[in-house]
Amino acid sequence: MTERAPAKVRARAEIDLAALRANVRALREHAPGAAFMAVVKADAYGHGMIPCARAAREAGATWIGTATPEEALAVRAAGIGGRVMCWLWTPGGPWREAIEADLDMSVSGMWALDEVTAAAREAGRPARIQLKADTGLGRNGCLPADWPELVAAAVAAEREGLVTVTGLWSHFACADEPGHPSIAAQLTCFREMVSFAEEHGVRPEVRHIANSPGTLTLPETHFDLVRPGIAMYGISPSPEIGTPEDFGLRPVMRLSASLALVKHAPGGLGVSYGHHYVTPGATTLGLVPLGYADGIPRHASGTGPVLIGGKRRTVAGRVAMDQFVVDLGGDEPVAGDEAVLFGPGDRGEPTAEDWAQAAGTIAYEIVTRIGARVPRVYVDDADNADDTDGADDVDDGGAARE
Known part of the structure; x- marks a missing residue:
């Protein structure tokens, strides 16, 4: 339910949902040929996951992205439809719940593929998975040396009806540093790993590697889908690549x-x-x-x-x-x-x-x-222009303007 904020509050983080929607539209113009994933991990970078996910979908985002499966399940529980992907899994995670919630789940290694296929058998339905390639970030993802084993096992699981491989993806290490040599190296590696997977039977819906700086400044990285995070909230990924104004963005x-x-x-x-x-x-x-x-x-x-x-x-x-x-x-x-x-x-x-x-x-x-003791107050220029008298809608632990 929605509550009214008092006229005087200790503190408030005012979230401009109209600005967020405008940012989504501006970012989509930077990658007109790609699908758009709105990344709302970490409570939408502190802005409020559910209200921001809804606003992004209203502005044309076709995918929602989260880090943890718990975040993705909360998005589903809020009634947000469409494609939702999560990528930070640990052993024993809620694989079956994610399958039943129609999530797309990232798989970076054999342990994860083993767990998701076991959950798919229990659920009696295939899991939607995306294979993540470590192309040079050195963090999550499957390294090139281990890629053939993971691809072969995923293709076998797909033939068995346990999974559908919906995507191949990776993440940049230095896309916010213009001209950094790792950008070209990672892009080459990604293309090679995608080609290998496709040659061995993977037919992905989407291939993606572009984060906020990739979306804004590296059109060759857009592939089938882009994943803006911080830029969606009107903040430049780094001063070196430009200010928010340079990209038509407004802080939210x-x-x-x-x-x-x-x-x-x-x-x-x-x-x-x-x-x-x-x-x-x-x-x-x-x-x-x-x-x-x-x-x-x-x-x-x-x-x-x-x-x-x-x-x-x-x-x-x-x-x-x-x-x-x-x-x-x-x-x-x-x-x-x-x-x-x-x-x-x-x-x-x-x-x-x-x-x-x-x-x-x-x-x-x-x-x-x-932090959580600073209430998020959601304003929207579409129906609440310059409303600064405290009579906005307040997040009371999950509630916000529908």
Whole structure:
């Protein structure tokens, strides 16, 4: 069910579903000949898996992608149809449940093929599987030396009616680094491994390797399907390949909080743990009720940017578990006024990339780590334009606008 948000909240992560749909449409234009998989793993990179999956499907995504089978089963339980794929399996996983939920399941080695075929026998129906090739990422996937055995076993299982091999796929290591030699090497390896599989009887529906940077900048990698992740949420995979604006994308999440306290402070006052910041003179301090328990990176202590009262401020001292302080320089906003940590950036607020630079990390981590006690508030310009009075739909642990 849907609840109404109170006018004043401690903090909120506002999720613009209209922006997400526009991003999906923009990304589809970069790969017009390929099917589109909307990757919603890790709670849609912190944005809310179910609302974002629905919005992506509305914008034309034909596949939904998750990491874990539990995520994929939750997508199905929410009533989302179409093709859903998951790829991060461990021994003893819910193979039969996945088969019965009509999921596409990645298989990277013989142990997984053995488990999925056993589950298919129990279920009395074939499993849809996709064989993953390790073309050079050195992570999950089957290495070229082991590929012939896996392909032969998968073809035999298909002949027995236990599986249908629906796809062949892989993942890039350095597609976000323009010109990196591993890109061409992986692409060559993928083509060779796909050719081998097809020569030995595999007839895949889809072949795919393109992630967000591949979708945006490497058309030769698009094959039959592309799998944008972070770009779907309006964040560039890396500053080196371009800004969101360069690709017609808009950040979907806006993180803000209500100031919990504003107070006058004398010069020489140590601020927060360790007194790594000392007020240089008489000033005002503002308390932002978000901390590393909410996903605000402690590594951004002393550097994280915040917009308060139309001015950029910086975290003063250490980020604590539940709160941090900003030096307001004598300005006097009042408790309850808004502090914007990041958003699209077109109203002067910092972006997730700004926080990534401040914390020495990547923007993926900034949005993904925002914790569960920060409510996701879903807005949609189609029917809720510029609705900032708190009367939006709130995620209450799974509920959101249908």
